[in-house]
Amino acid sequence: MTTPTIPDTPAASRRVNVRTPEVMDRVQAQVEEHYRSPLVETIRERGGVFTVGNTTLRLARDFGFCYGVERAIDLAYAARKVFADRRVFLLGEIIHNPEVNRQLADMGVISIPVGKHEQEVAKLTCEDVVIVPAFGAETKLMDLISSRGCLVVDTTCGDVMSVWKRVRGYAKQGFTSIIHGKAVHEETRATSSRALGDDGTGHFLVVLTLADVDYVCDYIRRGGDKAEFLKRFPSNARSAGFDPELHLRKVGVANQTTMLKSETEEIQRRVLKAIEDRDGGDRSNFQVFDTICGATQERQDALFDMLRHKMDLLLVVGGYNSSNTTHLVEIGEQRLPTFFIRDAGCITSLEQIVHFDLHSKSETTSYSAKLAGGESVVVGITAGASCPNNLIEDTIRRVFKLRGIDEAAVMRAATRQGSVSS
Numbered sequence: 001m002t003t004p005t006i007p008d009t010p011a012a013s014r015r016v017n018v019r020t021p022e023v024m025d026r027v028q029a030q031v032e033e034h035y036r037s038p039l040v041e042t043i044r045e046r047g048g049v050f051t052v053g054n055t056t057l058r059l060a061r062d063f064g065f066c067y068g069v070e071r072a073i074d075l076a077y078a079a080r081k082v083f084a085d086r087r088v089f090l091l092g093e094i095i096h097n098p099e100v101n102r103q104l105a106d107m108g109v110i111s112i113p114v115g116k117h118e119q120e121v122a123k124l125t126c127e128d129v130v131i132v133p134a135f136g137a138e139t140k141l142m143d144l145i146s147s148r149g150c151l152v153v154d155t156t157c158g159d160v161m162s163v164w165k166r167v168r169g170y171a172k173q174g175f176t177s178i179i180h181g182k183a184v185h186e187e188t189r190a191t192s193s194r195a196l197g198d199d200g201t202g203h204f205l206v207v208l209t210l211a212d213v214d215y216v217c218d219y220i221r222r223g224g225d226k227a228e229f230l231k232r233f234p235s236n237a238r239s240a241g242f243d244p245e246l247h248l249r250k251v252g253v254a255n256q257t258t259m260l261k262s263e264t265e266e267i268q269r270r271v272l273k274a275i276e277d278r279d280g281g282d283r284s285n286f287q288v289f290d291t292i293c294g295a296t297q298e299r300q301d302a303l304f305d306m307l308r309h310k311m312d313l314l315l316v317v318g319g320y321n322s323s324n325t326t327h328l329v330e331i332g333e334q335r336l337p338t339f340f341i342r343d344a345g346c347i348t349s350l351e352q353i354v355h356f357d358l359h360s361k362s363e364t365t366s367y368s369a370k371l372a373g374g375e376s377v378v379v380g381i382t383a384g385a386s387c388p389n390n391l392i393e394d395t396i397r398r399v400f401k402l403r404g405i406d407e408a409a410v411m412r413a414a415t416r417q418g419s420v421s422s
């Protein structure tokens with residue numbers, strides 16, 4: 001096997017390219033074995049609508065693994081193969097899907113829990129390999145990894161890095177980054193650290209809700225109680241030394257790549273209006289760059305398109321901590337009964353679906369009259385960018401099975417126009 005070149009600089013960044021053609025051939029075979037679904041591919045080729053008996057499944061035009069996630073998984077699998085004789089660590093989760101993380105754990109990749117990154121990385125040696133997930137990592141953590149001399153396999157998505165470029169640019173020009181995102185999310189933490197700029201003197205503020213933004217806009221227009229402001233935004237949602245009197249003068253808006261597009265656009269509009277109101281119509285103290293990634297937007301757009309069709313219920317499959325999946329659920333539940341399920345096992349029976357309730361932020365069990373009824377039903381299915389196709393296939397098979405449609409009938413229907421092997 002071709003061994004990639006391993007940099008021998010002890011403390012400098014020891015990033016290693018594990019994507020040799022030979023390794024990638026083996027990685028592809030394993031990734032397909034773990035996550036591919038011929039059934040899903042066939043349904044997609046046939047336009048996404050699949051009817052057997054009295055049950056119709058409608059798949060969104062775009063769902064499931066995005067290019068960034070595919071690349072991150074490929075690199076993580078390649079790292080395991082190339083460094084078969086070394087300890088391979090992962091910062092938290094490679095992506096927010098429990099099935100994918102379980103597969104990596106089964107392959108011997110050791111996940112370092114998010115709250116213990118610095119503590120655990122400080123114990124690593126130059127013999128160890130560290131995989132940086134698709135969300136990226138904070139600059140101080142990357143510096144610590146470098147100082148330990150670890151080999152680094154960096155899977156950070158290019159779309160995340162373009163947000164970093166943008167917020168670094170804001171800092172360079174003396175603009176504070178207002179970041180629409182979740183302050184605790186790995187990607188937003190990584191982005192916030194870049195908003196400090198190359199010399200560390202920049203500032204950022206993370207806003208999540210429209211209420212947060214309105215509060216900030218009020219402050220921009222009229223000023224307010226500084227102590228109250230600082231209390232409202234916890235320390236992980238603002239840069240050290242953030243002073244609303246000083247650091248809301250010039251602002252640039254950016255966002256976590258996986259937010260709800262319509263909400264992000266509204267935030268951009270409200271902040272711009274506040275700056276214009278304060279500065280007599282002058283926009284020079286405002287900058288904006290839409291950093292919703294293409295994959296997130298495509299999945300949201302595809303769901304809006306799918307919602308034009310009549311459906312009785314919607315299943316959204318994915319990890320409960322997946323940001324882009326969460327927003328698909330938000331879109332769906334405004335129109336029809338929507339269930340955010342981790343996998344097919346959540347559909348425990350025709351009557352009961354275990355699902356994540358975004359409002360109570362907990363897993364709950366609900367009754368689904370539509371699925372349980374004997375009459376015809378149309379079930380919509382979509383999934384976030386971190387959900388593999390095999391989990392979609394499991395969900396499809398589960399729905400048909402519970403509706404009393406046997407496996408053979410499903411496969412016959414699938415092969416009538418496509419070629420599917422189980």
Ligand code: SF4
Pocket residue numbers: 066067068069134157158159160257258293294295296324385
């Ligand atoms: S969801 Fe977007 S930012 Fe995240 S990995 Fe996929 S393409 Fe990259």
